[in-house]
Amino acid sequence: MKSMVKTQHEARAKIIKAMAHPSRLFIIEELNKKERCVNELTDMIGADASTVSKHLSILKNAGLVTDEKRGNSIFYSLRVPCIMEFMGCVEDVLSSTAKQHLEVLKCCRK
Amino acid sequence: MKSMVKTQHEARAKIIKAMAHPSRLFIIEELNKKERCVNELTDMIGADASTVSKHLSILKNAGLVTDEKRGNSIFYSLRVPCIMEFMGCVEDVLSSTAKQHLEVLKCCRK
């Protein structure tokens, strides 16, 4: 693989990897609705505050979210909304896989 | 987080995690152009054949690719083309981050 192409894929993979965690997907989805502070997200997710903070820093580091300090809290918001469009495709993968599994079942029952 | 929502995010994360690797992104991109057998991909990537085979099995397990045996080779193809549309969004993240970094530089130089 050519080195330039490889670098490009590494950069992309870093972003996608930042999304590749249930809690972080949840955060992305929530931030797509409205901005949230760490505290709110921590309550919703039900994990340790430090854990959520680290998830947010991973998302921020990947360039997916921005933070803004207001008073005592830090509000995070989604920087690139097009990410949410991708979820539809992910759902397609899931449903198409489920459909295929059903077909296999049908086939074997005959 | 409600359990059903959590399960949904876990399912999605599994698919996204399967994409979150440079070599696997490369494979996805190649398979979007045309089907390929393990051997061809191994040559292109330049890793051990067993490594590439494992990457393919991860992609297959996530429902992203299908395989079809023909003769001595196994040909893989992309199952859900909409994945490629997402790459545009990932590039947006990258360029928007780069742009922001430039702004910061400009700002500090003044």
Added chain:
DNA sequence: GCATTGTGTGGCAATATAGCCAAATAGCCA
């Protein structure tokens, strides 16, 4: 000042991932 609240950081243990080698399996061709 002091207690409280909201966030981030360092450290740690458990777990997951990556990639190589060696070996097994399957199909092809003499």
Added chain:
DNA sequence: TGGCTATTTGGCTATATTGCCACACAATGC
């Protein structure tokens, strides 16, 4: 049959990720 190629699997080590705890640190309110 035997040798060859293509692919997968198991085993191993190195590395990365996750999530908790304890602590640090800033802003707020009293």
